[in-house]
Amino acid sequence: GAGVSQSPSNKVTEKGKDVELRCDPISGHTALYWYRQSLGQGLEFLIYFQGNSAPDKSGLPSDRFSAERTGGSVSTLTIQRTQQEDSAVYLCASSTVWTGGGPTRETQYFGPGTRLLVL
Amino acid sequence: AQSVTQLDSQVPVFEEAPVELRCNYSSSVSVYLFWYVQYPNQGLQLLLKYLSGSTLVESINGFEAEFNKSQTSFHLRKPSVHISDTAEYFCAVAYKGGNKLTFGTGTQLKVEL
Numbered sequence: 001g002a003g004v005s006q007s008p009s010n011k012v013t014e015k016g017k018d019v020e021l022r023c024d025p026i027s028g029h030t031a032l033y034w035y036r037q038s039l040g041q042g043l044e045f046l047i048y049f050q051g052n053s054a055p056d057k058s059g060l061p062s063d064r065f066s067a068e069r070t071g072g073s074v075s076t077l078t079i080q081r082t083q084q085e086d087s088a089v090y091l092c093a094s095s096t097v098w099t100g101g102g103p104t105r106e107t108q109y110f111g112p113g114t115r116l117l118v119l
Numbered sequence: 120a121q122s123v124t125q126l127d128s129q130v131p132v133f134e135e136a137p138v139e140l141r142c143n144y145s146s147s148v149s150v151y152l153f154w155y156v157q158y159p160n161q162g163l164q165l166l167l168k169y170l171s172g173s174t175l176v177e178s179i180n181g182f183e184a185e186f187n188k189s190q191t192s193f194h195l196r197k198p199s200v201h202i203s204d205t206a207e208y209f210c211a212v213a214y215k216g217g218n219k220l221t222f223g224t225g226t227q228l229k230v231e232l
Contacts, residue, residue, distance in 0.1 A: 042125075
């Protein structure tokens with residue numbers, strides 16, 4: 001079946017502009033994650049959605065970052081007033097959720113990422 | 120807070136030689152442990168994971184990792200590498216019942232002829 005898809009694959013923007021990044025998770029996956037991969041750093045957790053529960057936003061680096069997930073499927077990550085330090089690869093992942101409690105034992109399936117460059 | 124340390128940013132190795140990629144994590148509670156691999160120009164994919172039970176876990180392509188609770192380590196090993204193993208390898212940890220993975224900074228494995 002289809003994997004996680006992300007769009008655009010590349011985005012170049014000017015400092016101060018807003019950008020929207022899209023993620024289509026695997027059908028049936030109720031858990032959705034956004035991560036950021038900056039040069040020389042590991043993957044940094046940004047936000048987690050699970051079904052209709054309130055999202056875990058603990059990883060968002062500033063209030064310029066926000067995300068939503070409509071209808072429990074597609075998610076959009078928005079970065080307002082972009083800064084050069086926002087340049088990174090933004091990765092989306094989805095997974096099932098273990099009925100015994102918590103999603104983290106489940107394999108996360110990653111999309112190809114959106115490479116964002118802020119000039 | 121959780122943290123994962125991958126001390127080696129790059130590991131060059133000749134084909135058919137053994138390799139070990141090191142991973143240490145900091146946690147005082149029960150965890151799940153993962154190795155993800157990113158081949159050139161591809162997305163991240165799961166290589167293997169430890170959830171419970173046997174501390175030695177294996178992947179289908181010959182890698183194995185051993186969970187060592189006393190040393191808080193989850194090193195990845197392969198007795199004989201192939202050119203096709205060239206990739207970046209990420210170790211990750213998650214709390215049981217938590218919401219997220221915490222990743223290390225990655226180790227670039229370069230297999231040479």
